[in-house]
Amino acid sequence: MKDTYNTILKPTEEVLFKDKNSKFFGYAFPVSSEEEIKTLLEQVKKDHHAARHWCYAYQLGTEEPNIQFRANDDGEPNNSAGMPIYGQIQSFEVTNILIIVVRYFGGVKLGVGGLINAYKTTAQMALEAADIVTRTINKLFLIHCDYKNINTVMRIIKEKNLDVTNQKMELDCEITISVRLKDAPAIFEQFDHLFEIDIKELD
Structure with a gap:
């Protein structure tokens, strides 16, 4: 690809x-x-x-x-x-x-x-x-979670060295990440499997 x-x-x-x-x-x-x-x-x-x-x-x-x-x-x-x-x-x-x-x-x-x-x-x-x-051609994903789960999300972002393009840290947290196209399916899977954490692709 x-x-x-x-x-x-x-x-x-x-x-x-x-x-x-x-x-x-x-x-x-x-x-x-x-x-x-x-x-x-x-x-x-x-x-x-x-x-x-x-x-x-x-x-x-x-x-x-x-x-x-x-x-x-x-x-x-x-x-x-x-x-x-x-x-x-x-x-x-x-x-x-x-x-x-x-x-x-x-x-x-x-x-x-x-x-x-x-x-x-x-x-x-x-x-x-x-x-x-x-x-690189990148895909944007929006991650949504409660504040109590934010450490889990941030740990993966740090481990995988992902680019954060936007974030809103409140009781409800929203983080937009930019992922290189070839890595996108694996990153999506990783967040999608986590309990109480939603991820969706942005156009």
């Missing part, structure tokens, strides 16, 4: 690729929602308002079937820009990422082959400039 994914932590510095007077500026951004993507696209269009095309591709999500992606040619010939950019996202095996390539037309047509190469190369340069990190 694959329970890790690669992403980038911060936006990259601008990269530049030139071909026959056309200039291609490339950017990679870490993203977590379509709203964020929209905002970043608007910002880059504002920064490069004199450009001819703002082509991009993105991928969101860490596991099937929840992975979403989109590739946009923004007026370039069909599949000559967005898909070559998306191809690099796949090639570098990264997700939760947006890559934008801005083109300033230099007066000489590059042809479809030239465009594919330019957009692919610019996206590759942007990814090579990025700090790619590996993250």
Whole structure:
């Protein structure tokens, strides 16, 4: 079971690729929602308002079937820009990422082959400039118990070195833990077998 994914932590510095007077500026951004993507696209269009095309591709999500992606040619010939950019996202095996390539037309047509190469190369340069990190895919569980049983719960959390993301310690205790996907079934079983302690998976 694959329970890790690669992403980038911060936006990259601008990269530049030139071909026959056309200039291609490339950017990679870490993203977590379509709203964020929209905002970043608007910002880059504002920064490069004199450009001819703002082509991009993105991928969101860490596991099937929840992975979403989109590739946009923004007026370039069909599949000559967005898909070559998306191809690099796949090639570098990264997700939760947006890559934008801005083109300033230099007066000489590059042809479809030239465009594919330019957009692919610019996206590759942007990814090579990025700090790619590996993250684990985690499941969230909510543990519910009376205060008298809290020591039992905390002992297991400590033994198994689990991440607590939220806790409410009152007469009724609620603790949210984050568990790596491959360990999730065993951890669930361990708490589920305990008397007077409830555990349920959070979406």
